Amino acid sequence: MPLPFLYETVVNGAPEWVPDWARDPWAITKVVGVVVFLYLIKIYSSGATNRAEQNMHGKVVMITGGTSGIGTAVVRDLAQRGAQVILLTRLPPSNPFLADQLGELREQTKNQMIYAEQVDLSSLHAIRKFATKWIDNAPPRRLDMLIFCANTLTPPGGERTETEEGIEEMWMVNYLANFHLLGILSPALRAQPIDRDVRIIIPTCSSYIASPDLADALSKKKWSPKKAYARSKLAMMVFGQAFQKHLDAYKRPDQLPMNARVVFADPGYTRTPGMRRWLTRGSILGLFLYVLGYFFPWLFLKSSEMGAQSILHAAMDSSLGRGAGGKFVKECIEVDFARMDVKNEDIAKKLWEASDKLIEKTEKEQAALRALEKKNQEMQEKEKKEAEQAEEIEALVDTIRKGKEAAEKKPSRRQRKKANADKGESTSA
Ligand SMILES: NC(=O)c1ccc[n+]([C@@H]2O[C@H](COP(=O)([O-])OP(=O)(O)OC[C@H]3O[C@@H](n4cnc5c(N)ncnc54)[C@H](OP(=O)(O)O)[C@@H]3O)[C@@H](O)[C@H]2O)c1
Known part of the structure; x- marks a missing residue:
């Protein structure tokens, strides 16, 4: 034709x-x-497509942010390859939306080993509760990979927000949560047998290049969504390098070299719910304009599946599982860091110490608050119990008193006999 x-x-x-x-x-x-x-x-x-392949059967992958955007695409790919995937989610696994999402993922990937564990990354307490439970498990649980896809951002023009524990939200979710989680899980990572290729994958964003120096604390006055986001990403990169050194410094009981490696991955600009929130400034009008001009994000931004490619490369490329850790992948090739301070040991040391201090201080305050809350609750319960007991006693006393009064009002047998006799006499008369 x-x-x-x-x-x-x-x-x-x-x-x-x-x-x-x-x-x-x-x-x-x-x-x-x-x-x-x-x-x-x-x-x-x-962008580039990942060509690295690896059999993921039997591997245990823990991932944050697996319920949305790039994270979901990573979960889908790794689960399709047979990995056991544990999603750390804000919602409990019993939540119907999450249960539906997990069911769908299991069906799509034909892999039933996709689980969720509730860990709100804006809470140091929730992270500690989960991670200590994991670490206390006997025998020690297998853990081949940790991928940090969770992310939060305040849209441009937005207000500075703090978590319930009083930490700036982006600093907490994008950086401190990962610092805390890795700190507690570190023994589990270091204890993995030598034949395992253990990887800690840190997705990052080119915004780190324009971040303010970590040495200057970001005061509330100087705070802006863009600066705070970029700073949380830079902190994660500096910490990632320091964590690799911490792993390398560990002397394994078998005297073999460390088999756990940190790999950074930049997914590139991707059409995800997070990116949409940023572009639309989190407003209805912004969303309307986004939908109206959807052709442009479609043309210039990657799909979530394409955004996942560099992370999948970081997870599966065999060369990244050999030699030194701390490498950086962008568009599925190894690249160098665009800032010198990412590898600056002095900055890393200060960041590590400040983060430890902040966690210690916050956890102490929160523990005291929880103890006070528990005490108040116990007092309230005690008062309630006492009030109930007092009510019960009062009711008992009341019943006895009423019984007595009724008994007093009731005529005695003699009185009744006399009354009957009087009645008989009057009728016979
Ligand atoms: N998108 C891009 O253009 C781009 C570019 C460069 C780098 N990256 C990096 O790629 C990664 C993924 O980005 P994305 O755009 O796919 O993210 P996203 O769509 O914004 O998804 C964020 C994920 O983090 C989870 N999360 C947020 N706060 C949480 C909390 N308090 N506790 C537990 N989970 C929480 C969300 O869970 P809910 O589903 O419960 O909300 C969601 O699954 C991030 O590290 C980001 O920096 C993205």
């Missing part, structure tokens, strides 16, 4: 129904040029 049509068009010219503009070869060239140009942009902005 197309060949006879083309032949006819070339020999006899375009049929009558073809509009005038389409008869102009220059116009056609322009249209084709634009389509090819857009196609090339789309190909370029979609």
Whole structure:
């Protein structure tokens, strides 16, 4: 069909129904040029595809942020390859939406070993509760990979928010939560047998390049969503490098070298709920404009599946499982860090100490608050119990008193006999 049509068009010219503009070869060239140009942009902005393969059967992967965006795409891919995946989620696994999502993932990947554990990353207490339970498990649980995809951001123009424990939210979820979790899980990672290729994957974002120095604390006055986000990402990178050194310094009982490695991965700009919140400034009008102009995010941003590629490369590329840890992957190739301070040991030491201090202080305050709350609750319960007992006693006393009064009002047998006798006499008379 197309060949006879083309032949006819070339020999006899375009049929009558073809509009005038389409008869102009220059116009056609322009249209084709634009389509090819857009196609090339789309190909370029979609980024590189991961070619590294690994059999994930039997491997245990723990992931944060697996319920949305890039994280979900990573979970889907690794589960399809047979990994056991544990999602650390804000919601409890009994939540119907989460249960549905897990069911769907299990069905799509034909892998039943996808589980969720509730860990709210905005709470140091929740993290400690989960991680200590994991570490206390006997025999020690297998853990091959930890992937930190959870992320929060305040849209531009948004207000500074704090967690219930009083820590700036982006600092907490994007950095301190991971610091705390890794700190507690560190023995479990270091204790993995030597034949396991253990990886800690830290997704990052090029915003770290423009971050303010970590040495300057970000005061409430200087705070802005962009600065705070970038700073949380830079902190995670500095800490990631320091954590690799902490792992390397560990002397394994078998005297073999460390088999756990930190790998950083930049997914590139991706169309995820987080990115949408940033672009729309979290407003209804922004969302309306986003939907209206959806062609542009579609053209310039990656899909979640493409955003996941560098993380999957970091998870499976065999060369990253050899030699020194702390490498950085972008577009599925190893790249260098764009800031010198990522590898600065002095900055890392100060950050580590300050983070430890903040956690210690917050946990102490929170423990005191919880103890006070518990005491108040116990007091309230005691008062309630005492009030109930007092009520019961009062009711008992009341019943006894009423019984007595009734007994006093009731005529005695002698009185009743006399009354009956009086009644008999009066009737006989
Ligand atoms: N998107 C991009 O363009 C881009 C670019 C560069 C780097 N990255 C990096 O890629 C990673 C994933 O980004 P994304 O855009 O896919 O993220 P996203 O769509 O915003 O998803 C964030 C995830 O984090 C979870 N989360 C947030 N707060 C939490 C909390 N308090 N406790 C537990 N979980 C919490 C969310 O859980 P809920 O589902 O419960 O909300 C969600 O699963 C991030 O590290 C990000 O920095 C992304």
